Amino acid sequence: MSSYFPSFATKIPRMGKGYDDVLFTVTNQLVKSGSWSNNYKVPCNLSKQHIGFVSKFDQICSSPVMEDEHKKLDSLPEIELSESEEYSKELEVAVRAVQMACSLCQRVQDTLISNAGTNHRQVQSKDDNSPVTVADWSVQAIVSWMLSECLGSQNVSIVAEEDVQTLSKANASELLEAVVETVNQCLAEAPRFGVQEPKSALRTSDVLEIISRCNSTGGPTGRFWVLDPVDGTLGFVRGDQYAVALALIEDGEVKLGVLGCPNYPMRKEWLSYHHRYHRIISKLTPPTSETWNKGCVLYAKKGSGKAWMQPLLHVNKMFVWPNHAKQVSVSSIDNPALATFCEPVEKANSSHSFTAGLAHSVGLRKQPLRVYSMVKYAAIARGDAEVFMKFARAGYKEKIWDHAAGVIIIQEAGGMVTDAGGLPLDFSKGLYLEGLDRGIVACSGATLHAKIIDAVDASWGSSSL
Known part of the structure; x- marks a missing residue:
């Protein structure tokens, strides 16, 4: 095709x-x-x-x-691609795939919200009791299909959060049926995103096969994609923030990242209002205005020194690269008293008390911005916040798909992301960020970053983490 x-x-x-x-x-x-x-x-x-x-x-x-x-x-003698052109093809395909995935997620989330209390068919629980939805598997199928169609399936290897075992169980027939239906509805709109739709609807076996291709285990050599189909599923189910995260890793280094944030408004001033209020207001504003519903996609390529943001594609519009993209950069604020810091909403895998103590010792006085998912990385890259700190409880292992896309976008936007010892995050060890020193610190600049790293060293002994 x-x-x-x-x-x-x-x-x-x-x-x-x-x-x-x-x-x-x-x-x-x-x-x-x-x-x-x-x-x-x-x-x-x-x-x-x-x-x-x-x-x-x-x-x-x-x-x-x-x-x-x-x-x-x-x-003709062989000529290597210039740095500016390298990975540009992959980046454009990845952005289109994430745009398409975000469109799917918006439809599913709207259905979940409108059918609250009767959405058992669309939400399941994982072994760790965290939720997983029809959107998780459907996005995984769509991105896998899109990358294979545009880059050739023989050239695509994917590390992804969800596996196909749950869908294949006998008691998951309704869930699987919903995934197949959702995937085919999305593929029917593939031409809007620059790819020919399949000649006929995908069968159940086709969808399972596409999802099962996402079986890479990563590692220090070779090229593979890293996908978190719906990062922040709990936020997704609640009608709140979530992200679709896709990154390309080659020989252990993140080469490009794309972060789709369907509920993150293009305009910063919308951020301070509650998300449900935005949904009401957006229905009263002209469809051409930059409203809450529009959302955004951020992306960056290693070594470019630039990060970009574009709005989500409107219904019935054709995607035209680069879709009104504008460059974004981190905040210039380096005074802790004026800085905003982000932290996870849930306490299950992050210590709010320790980050609160750190914030106080460094001089961060503003209330923390608690948002689900890698939207925190997007907030720093766009200049809406200056600091993100995450210190997991003992035994918790950070997964590469929860960070890869966000890290490269912040770095190319001018910020810094390291572990709490000041070392770069290592994406070459498989599925997890092995060897992580205590936690993760992302900042808009070196001044704030150095102060937080020093504060971690001074207070870690009493953290009980």
């Missing part, structure tokens, strides 16, 4: 990474050698814009001259 990106009305055969690299090599060499005629110029901002490699390059390849110049392939 071929994929297409409607913003350029051209088809892109799914031929794999090698094919794209060769074509880029030809074009780059022609430009450098001066062989590229004025009649078929390269788009002027090819190397400067953050717009995706696939779409920009497809514009170039549509030129008739490429048929003649393609014959020169064998005689």
Whole structure:
């Protein structure tokens, strides 16, 4: 099956990474050698814009001259992709996948809220009693399908939070039926996000197979995607904040991250109001205004020094990369008395008392911003907050999918994320952040970060963690 990106009305055969690299090599060499005629110029901002490699390059390849110049392939020296273009194709596909997943989540969450008390078909409990919903498995299926369609299934390896065992149990038939129905409803809208929908609806076995592809265990070598389909499921079920998080890791390093926050408003001033109030107000405002319902997607690529935010796609609109994206950056506040810090809502895997003591000792005076999920990372990257601290109770192990996307976005937005000893988080040890020193500290700048690290050292002995 071929994929297409409607913003350029051209088809892109799914031929794999090698094919794209060769074509880029030809074009780059022609430009450098001066062989590229004025009649078929390269788009002027090819190397400067953050717009995706696939779409920009497809514009170039549509030129008739490429048929003649393609014959020169064998005689051209190999040229590596520039830093600005590397991973751009993967980033654009990942953003489209997360946008599509967020659209699915919004529909499911609206259904959960409107059918409160009768949603047993859509919510289950994991072994640790945390909730998991139809959206978790459906998003996993959608993202797995999208990455495979656009990048080639042979090139895609995914670490994801949910497995297929629960869905395969005999007593989960209703849940599985709901997942299959939700996935097919979402795939019917695939053209809005730049991919051809399947020729026929996916069967139950197809959906289970797509979800089961997410069986990578990570590690120090190779390339794999990390997906948390619905980060903050408890917030999701309650109609509150949650996130869809997708990151690409290669040889143990996070190369790109995408964070979809469907209930996180584009405008900061909306953040101080209760989410249910926003839902009421948004129904009274024009559909073109930046309302609570719109939400946002943040993304970044390693080494770019830039992080971007774009609004969620409106119903019945076509996704056009980069979808009105604007650059975001961390706050410049370094005075603790003026800084806002985030912490998890739930006390189950984080000590509120210890973070409160740290905040006081450092001089953080504002009330903490308690939000579900990796929305905390988004808040810092956008400049809405300055500090995120998480110190888990003994025995709790941090999973890589809970942090990978958020970490790279904050870093490229100008912030810092380390463990409590000041060392970078290590994503090369498999499914967990092994060797984590006490906890995780994310800050908008070095001054606040240093003060918190010092405060942790001074008070850890009395923390009882």
